[in-house]
Amino acid sequence: MNSLSVERYLPYGIAIVATLAWQFVGGAKFPGDPSSLLAATGTAAAVFVGFLATMNAIILSVSGSPIFQTIRSAGYQEDLLRYVHEATIIGVTLLCYSIIGFFVVSNSGTPWIYNVVWVLISTCTVSLFVRVSRISFKLLKKV
Numbered sequence: 001m002n003s004l005s006v007e008r009y010l011p012y013g014i015a016i017v018a019t020l021a022w023q024f025v026g027g028a029k030f031p032g033d034p035s036s037l038l039a040a041t042g043t044a045a046a047v048f049v050g051f052l053a054t055m056n057a058i059i060l061s062v063s064g065s066p067i068f069q070t071i072r073s074a075g076y077q078e079d080l081l082r083y084v085h086e087a088t089i090i091g092v093t094l095l096c097y098s099i100i101g102f103f104v105v106s107n108s109g110t111p112w113i114y115n116v117v118w119v120l121i122s123t124c125t126v127s128l129f130v131r132v133s134r135i136s137f138k139l140l141k142k143v
Contacts, residue, residue: 004079007079007131008079010127010131011124011127011128011130011131012124012127014123014124014127015120015121015123015124015127016120018119018123019116019119019120019123022119023116023119028112028115028116030109030110030115030118031109032109033105033109034101034105034109034110035102035105038098038099038101038102038105039098041094041098041118041122042095042098042099045091045092045094045095045098045125046095048087048091048094048125048129049088049091049092049095051129051133052084052087052088052091052129052132053088055084055132055133055136056081056084056088058136058140059080059081059084059136059139062139062140067139067142068139071139080135080139083128083131083132083135084132086128087125087128087129087131087132090121090124090125090128091125091128091129093121093125094121094122094125097117097118097121098118101114101118
């Protein structure tokens with residue numbers, strides 16, 4: 001497996017491993033009243049999406065720079081834009097899923113499957129955000 005494949009799939013692998021670890025090692029604990037957690041998650045997801053939208057604008061604004069031309073000629077432009085797109089989509093998904101959580105909360109908390117999917121989407125969002133941030137800052141250092 002080459003480094004580009006690792007870069008492409010590692011965030012998803014991290015999310016799956018973290019979710020399994022939470023489920024089987026951590027005892028799948030989730031707050032009895034997750035309202036504060038869901039509100040904070042929604043806020044964090046909105047901040048991530050805002051950052052990613054800004055990063056997308058920055059990437060497009062430097063598209064004429066020599067370093068970006070190198071990225072384009074190497075065939076890496078589509079990967080970079082896909083990474084930003086994936087992170088934005090999963091961030092919006094987390095935001096929507098957190099809002100849905102307010103409607104599935106009952107006196108006994110949230111359903112088990114909701115909690116598992118929430119952990120999966122949350123860890124995936126953070127992993128994808130870290131990937132885009134790392135690559136974007138490397139790009140900006142060279143522009």
